[in-house]
Amino acid sequence: MGSVSSNVAILLIIFELYTTLLLLHNHLANADPIASKARETLEIIIGGGIGGGGDNPSDAPPPDDGPSCPPPVSPFTFESKRIEIVYPVIQRLKAKITCDPLGITKSWVGPDICNKYQGFRCATVPDYGVKALADVQFNGYNFSGPDLTLEGFIDELPDLSIFHGNSNKFAGNIPKKLSTIRYLFELDLSNNNFNGQFPYEVLGATKLTFLDLRFNSFSGAVPPQVFTLDLDVLFINNNNFVQRLPDNLGSLPVLFLTLANNKLTGPIPSSIGKASKTLDEVIFLNNQLTGCLPCEIGLLNKATVFDVSRNLLTGPIPWSFACLAKMEILNLAKNQFFGVVPDPICQLPNLESFDLSSNYFTGVGPECWKLIQRKVLDVTMNCIPGLPNQRSKAECDAFFCKPRSCSNQGSLTWVPCSSKYSQPATSTSPGGRAGISYKALKPHRL
Structure with missing residues (x-):
């Protein structure tokens, strides 16, 4: 009975409350406009807006968007966050490659970039201590596409140290953000479709030790700042560079310097002697160089290759060349050199090829x-009496009828090394090692 009484009491309370609310509603409905407005305000506060739409919705408080959505979760698990960063970058490049004759990009699937993706190599990045994409090797892949550029690719690989892209169809601009790639040591853009002026963007990549721009269509002048970069290798051959060789040429601390097959003019500057501690191979062939050879070339005591063939150089060979003790390949062919070949040069202990053909030497x-x-030694097509395959007398007479001299005439007999021209042989490997730079004269990878 007690339970029934309690239930009845509760029902009575609910009925009474309902009656009170009904009376209140009717009162407010018949109230003056001020009270009506107050009711409307109450509804807005409680309901969060004007029911049925109002004339001034801007008065309404902003809707509650609820808790923000978390960022989308990647469907892959990557070896490190540094690998995860480059995944979308690689996929964007893949979308730009419309021709992939070797099917390289078929392997660019999934999260295992370090082990499964052809052309990509990983290493532990020093400042993070985790695996990161460090090396891109696209040599000979022949990638092409109408919008195949390096922008948005190598400049978005923050841990890159090596990019080799020889023999592809990359074009467009060189990324301006190269300077932000803190470990970029090697950049090979050779045998692609780049054109325009020298890519000044590479000057910002101050960690570079290897720069290869050969076999493109760059034109204009090479900025003098290039010759102050701390490079080991500079290959800019087979472009359309037009300028005098810079006076600071010898400031470049390279081992291998290849400037062949451009339109470089003027004399070889005497500053080349400043490169004596580093310069191993230098190739100037097939340009438009003029003037006489500076005696400072004889200071290049580490050089194994010196090639100035197919230019417009003239004068006698400086006697300082007898100090080039490590020289293996010496090529002065197809110029306008004359005089007697200094005999001590022919005593150089490592000389394997000495080409003086198509000049005007007389003895x-x-x-x-x-x-x-x-x-x-090749001395064909000169003016040396008694030797076969020489120029005709008429051709030699026509050359020598014009006065010829060098502004550095007094230094041509200077010998900066010991009077004993012959030095012990210092051959490096069987058959010699010289000629790495000559490989750069072919468009494909070294």
């Missing part, structure tokens, strides 16, 4: 004669 000594017999 050789006994040591040089030995090299001719051994087919090390």
